[in-house]
Amino acid sequence: MPSIAEQLPHFLTYYNVEFLLKAALTTLALSLSGCVFGFVLGFAIAILRETRMLMLLPFRVVSVVFVEVFRRIPFLVTLFLVFYACQVLSFDVSVFIVATISTCIIGAAFLSEVVRTGFDSIPIQEREAAEAMNFTLAQVLTLIVIPQAWRVILPPAFAFFLSFIKDSALASQLGVVELTYSAKVMNNKGFSPVLGFGAALILYFIISYPLARVGLHMEKRLGIPMHRRP
Amino acid sequence: MAFLCIDGLRARYGKLVVLDDVNFSVEKGEIVSLIGPSGSGKSSLLRALIGLLPIETGEIRLDGETIDYRDKQSVRRLRDRLAIVFQQYNLFQNMDVLRNVTLAPTKVKGWPSEECRRQAIQLLEKVGLGEKLHSYPDQLSGGQQQRVALARALALRPEVLLLDEVTSALDPELVNEVLDSIRILAKDGMTMIIVSHEMGFVREVSSRVVMMAAGRIVEAGTPEEIFDNPKNERARDFVSKILHR
Amino acid sequence: MNYTLQFGQVIDHLPYLAGGAWLSLLLATLAFFGGMVIGILGAMAKLFGGRILASLIDGYVVFFTNTPALVQIYFLYFGLPEFGIILPPFDAVLIGMTLNSGAYLTEIQRAGFLSIHRHEVEAAETIGLSQLQTVWYVIIPHIVRTLYPALSNQYILITLGTSMAAIFGVEELTGRALSLNAETFRSIEIFLITAGLYIAVTLAANALLIFTGRYYFRARMRLF
Numbered sequence: 001m002p003s004i005a006e007q008l009p010h011f012l013t014y015y016n017v018e019f020l021l022k023a024a025l026t027t028l029a030l031s032l033s034g035c036v037f038g039f040v041l042g043f044a045i046a047i048l049r050e051t052r053m054l055m056l057l058p059f060r061v062v063s064v065v066f067v068e069v070f071r072r073i074p075f076l077v078t079l080f081l082v083f084y085a086c087q088v089l090s091f092d093v094s095v096f097i098v099a100t101i102s103t104c105i106i107g108a109a110f111l112s113e114v115v116r117t118g119f120d121s122i123p124i125q126e127r128e129a130a131e132a133m134n135f136t137l138a139q140v141l142t143l144i145v146i147p148q149a150w151r152v153i154l155p156p157a158f159a160f161f162l163s164f165i166k167d168s169a170l171a172s173q174l175g176v177v178e179l180t181y182s183a184k185v186m187n188n189k190g191f192s193p194v195l196g197f198g199a200a201l202i203l204y205f206i207i208s209y210p211l212a213r214v215g216l217h218m219e220k221r222l223g224i225p226m227h228r229r230p
Numbered sequence: 231m232a233f234l235c236i237d238g239l240r241a242r243y244g245k246l247v248v249l250d251d252v253n254f255s256v257e258k259g260e261i262v263s264l265i266g267p268s269g270s271g272k273s274s275l276l277r278a279l280i281g282l283l284p285i286e287t288g289e290i291r292l293d294g295e296t297i298d299y300r301d302k303q304s305v306r307r308l309r310d311r312l313a314i315v316f317q318q319y320n321l322f323q324n325m326d327v328l329r330n331v332t333l334a335p336t337k338v339k340g341w342p343s344e345e346c347r348r349q350a351i352q353l354l355e356k357v358g359l360g361e362k363l364h365s366y367p368d369q370l371s372g373g374q375q376q377r378v379a380l381a382r383a384l385a386l387r388p389e390v391l392l393l394d395e396v397t398s399a400l401d402p403e404l405v406n407e408v409l410d411s412i413r414i415l416a417k418d419g420m421t422m423i424i425v426s427h428e429m430g431f432v433r434e435v436s437s438r439v440v441m442m443a444a445g446r447i448v449e450a451g452t453p454e455e456i457f458d459n460p461k462n463e464r465a466r467d468f469v470s471k472i473l474h475r
Numbered sequence: 476m477n478y479t480l481q482f483g484q485v486i487d488h489l490p491y492l493a494g495g496a497w498l499s500l501l502l503a504t505l506a507f508f509g510g511m512v513i514g515i516l517g518a519m520a521k522l523f524g525g526r527i528l529a530s531l532i533d534g535y536v537v538f539f540t541n542t543p544a545l546v547q548i549y550f551l552y553f554g555l556p557e558f559g560i561i562l563p564p565f566d567a568v569l570i571g572m573t574l575n576s577g578a579y580l581t582e583i584q585r586a587g588f589l590s591i592h593r594h595e596v597e598a599a600e601t602i603g604l605s606q607l608q609t610v611w612y613v614i615i616p617h618i619v620r621t622l623y624p625a626l627s628n629q630y631i632l633i634t635l636g637t638s639m640a641a642i643f644g645v646e647e648l649t650g651r652a653l654s655l656n657a658e659t660f661r662s663i664e665i666f667l668i669t670a671g672l673y674i675a676v677t678l679a680a681n682a683l684l685i686f687t688g689r690y691y692f693r694a695r696m697r698l699f
Contacts, residue, residue: 204546
């Protein structure tokens with residue numbers, strides 16, 4: 001097997017580099033779309049949990065179970081569950097869609113908690129004062145809670161997105177042609193794993209590190225930490 | 231019949247009974263003060279009145295109409311006529327003073343915004359904050375914030391104003407400005423139920439004083455009766471501790 | 476839906492599946508403690524070591540926290556043989572996860588060390604404790620109590636992370652689920668039960684950590 005140095009020029013062909021970069025883009029697309037949909041769904045769940053109507057109780061129970069369950073399952077298991085569920089339901093979709101659905105589910109579970117924490121950060125007296133003045137729940141949320149809560153929600157939500165870019169690597173197991181999968185392809189093609197996986201590691205780093213710096217900057221600007229500090 | 235009537239009220243907070251067979255009434259124009267040690271149920275009574283504390287048994291009648299706290303419409307009508315100011319963190323931090331006072335009248339009552347604005351400016355001037363219309367709550371002192379909270383409560387034109395220890399969280403030098411505002415309201419004839427630890431103020435401004443302990447009313451009467459001549463032993467004990475006699 | 480759920484076959488294999496949970500926990504525990512050693516050393520190096528050492532540790536942390544653990548393990552498993560080191564799957568996964576956890580734990584420990592208030596140390600001095608006594612009786616308990624929730628959380632995350640070992644053929648919980656799937660093809664049932672087992676394991680581990688925390692370390696945490 002030729003040495004790594006000898007392989008390098010064959011590795012760094014236009015075709016290979018384009019392949020890897022496209023895969024990196026897929027990683028980003030998967031992470032971004034899943035997290036955005038997940039945030040919307042998670043936000044909806046958080047709002048649902050704020051309601052007190054008896055009619056909505058079964059939905060509230062379902063959403064609590066949903067959140068608590070999917071926060072305690074490995075992402076790989078969720079991927080397989082969604083994959084086989086789609087099969088069983090004759091839902092004929094690409095693995096990318098399966099992965100996006102899984103991301104959306106996990107995202108909703110984690111982000112609904114982030115949003116809830118944001119809502120809880122508003123002093124209860126502000127909410128009680130509004131309630132005592134006959135504001136409806138919708139008014140309390142839109143006029144008072146959300147305008148203040150978004151600052152508390154954004155850093156941890158961004159942190160989740162950031163960590164998800166790394167978790168998306170697991171989607172390679174399903175066959176999604178994202179960055180990790182492409183590295184495996186390189187490996188199978190006969191290139192040294194050091195080159196293939198090394199390139200993947202470098203590309204992940206190039207995507208993740210600048211975003212992490214953005215997150216830190218946001219932390220400083222908003223004064224809210226991304227992770228709960230000890 | 232009294233304007234606001236409370237009969238046999240009983241309420242719990244979890245397992246703890248916070249109100250135990252409370253009978254209480256308020257006439258229009260009266261200023262009733264609730265005094266007593268911490269945990270005696272004074273704040274709980276106000277919270278129950280405004281619908282923030284679920285009632286176990288008992289009846290509350292406002293102007294002849296019985297309030298059913300399980301009926302949302304009934305509670306809404308009640309809150310149309312009652313207003314409450316809390317001990318702290320009343321104001322909405324994400325809007326300036328003027329918007330704090332105009333928000334509920336425009337969004338909840340649906341009154342025309344120009345009228346609400348005029349009313350807000352008038353009320354804020356009344357409590358001495360006419361210069362601070364566009365300040366944000368975090369730019370104001372505690373006393374100023376509480377005065378805005380008073381103006382905000384008044385903007386809804388309530389018939390009864392509930393004040394829940396509104397000066398208890400303030401630095402001593404800020405207490406008086408808030409008490410002054412309340413004095414102005416008293417002079418205007420506002421019906422009020424005040425929970426306070428400011429005994430001098432209570433004595434000065436109340437038409438009636440009610441003393442509570444352990445969720446029950448222990449004694450009720452005019453300020454002179456309560457402070458100079460308490461009949462009940464518990465009341466005497468409390469008064470002597472508070473007034474050092 | 477022309478698929479009937481048949482849990483019977485899977486229930487028969489429940490002991491096999493549940494056995495995988497033990498391996499998951501073993502892997503997680505080893506990776507955690509290995510990572511803790513790295514973490515404590517790394518944190519101290521960053522705080523007290525020289526500029527060069529701190530930068531090196533920083534580089535390690537930044538690299539391992541900005542790249543996926545899975546790819547790190549792939550690199551070790553497939554890449555090391557190039558240099559003559561052939562690792563069995565379990566070992567590759569363990570080393571990869573240990574290095575990965577070590578990076579996160581370094582940051583957690585560092586934050587913990589920095590959380591000591593000067594007043595505490597001063598108070599200890601004024602009472603007359605020696606430096607060593609201050610460390611043992613004041614600083615270490617404080618750090619432990621402060622870090623306990625974050626470390627417990629990290630442990631749970633690592634436990635869930637062990638599922639990627641299945642990709643390398645390790646027969647922990649997810650690995651056994653995949654094997655069982657290849658045998659019986661009762662996919663949905665298998666993964667539903669596997670999910671249930673992960674939830675049971677994390678809840679049990681969480682409860683145990685909370686109780687241990689309350690009684691031994693006086694660190695209070697909530698379950699839900």
